[in-house]
């Protein structure tokens with residue numbers, strides 16, 4: 282197995298966790314056996330949602346403000362790795378395709394009107410940026426491109442060296458390589474993947490500021506930062522976005538991070554907006570996630586462990602009930618709920634399937650009256666989710682503040 286294969290999954294996890302779970306990885310892939318029916322509107326077109334005759338006060342519309350940008354309300358996450366089968370490209374869960382299909386997916390998404398494309402250095406490592414760069418040839422100016430730095434990788438092999446690295450000289454090196462892989466002259470939003478507790482955030486922001494002065498980066502963002510770090514970074518260099526996990530399954534950002542974003546005018550990008558696929562209705566209480574030959578990341582996530590999973594199905598029931606009521610698919614309902622929470626939130630669902638990408642776009646056509654939204658929020662709140670959202674070693678990297686700058 283190549284170094285890339287070994288590091289293919291769990292890219293947001295520390296190396297110890299990767300090693301433990303990747304020992305079992307070998308050949309062959311589980312390919313998604315299902316395809317939900319697709320509601321396939323074209324982005325930019327207003328698609329009637331049958332049975333929804335209520336006023337559309339909360340409709341997502343076709344554009345929304347995300348920090349300094351205006352984007353289509355649903356973006357696309359490009360988090361892929363080399364699979365163990367020759368030529369295959371896999372996601373973090375159970376899906377596989379190949380590079381030409383990934384390129385086609387991104388081009389189709391842009392053709393459909395999606396404008397926010399998310400990726401990261403560590404996704405692959407390098408492979409996802411490479412694919413995004415290839416896909417955006419000739420259409421680069423149509424999108425807002427965000428990518429991330431901050432994991433400590435060998436710049437040649439991509440091998441995880443352990444921990445994080447946001448030292449200014451490292452950021453500069455990483456961005457040069459990212460620009461080459463992305464085949465572009467600028468990164469629209471450069472995001473620190475995880476706060477590096479060794480490097481004061483002022484130094485990180487200063488390094489990004491220099492890259493902005495050179496025109497290589499346009500804006501700065503943070504993923505899963507501590508709240509003090511948000512304020513300190515923003516004081517040095519205004520943040521365009523915070524990118525955190527947020528969905529009906531994990532509502533942590535509502536307590537502190539969303540209010541800070543509102544106060545400071547920072548856009549919010551939701552990762553895992555479909556709860557790692559859980560909210561799409563494709564998971565049942567009996568689902569057991571693969572630990573071999575290819576790891577499904579959910580196999581090590583406490584909220585998807587058998588007992589927790591059975592309890593958490595109550596949320597899927599809420600999603601399905603409301604999806605039916607709104608004549609939508611569960612995935613569309615879950616995304617529409619996010620869009621209805623704030624007008625400056627943009628989810629970036631990940632997918633390997635064109636039909637799913639098109640289905641997800643359909644979320645923008647779903648609207649809630651204030652009364653419906655209140656009822657739906659109450660139904661979501663009534664379910665208490667069992668199990669942590671990430672394995673402990675990964676969770677420890679979230680909500681971190683850097684030491685003060687002396």
Ligand SMILES: NC(=O)c1ccc[n+]([C@@H]2O[C@H](COP(=O)([O-])OP(=O)(O)OC[C@H]3O[C@@H](n4cnc5c(N)ncnc54)[C@H](OP(=O)(O)O)[C@@H]3O)[C@@H](O)[C@H]2O)c1
Pocket residue numbers: 293313317357358359360372373374375376399400474504505524525551552553554555556557558559561563612613629630631632633634636637638640641
């Ligand atoms: N900043 C960070 O630390 C961080 C961490 C994790 C992820 N991210 C970003 O967030 C993006 C999305 O997160 P994610 O992929 O972890 O989780 P997600 O978007 O919540 O869920 C992805 C899963 O949902 C399935 N799916 C997507 N659309 C569907 C539909 N309409 N119907 C049924 N299934 C559907 C996908 O399978 P199919 O392939 O079969 O569609 C995949 O298994 C990533 O691509 C990445 O860019 C960032």
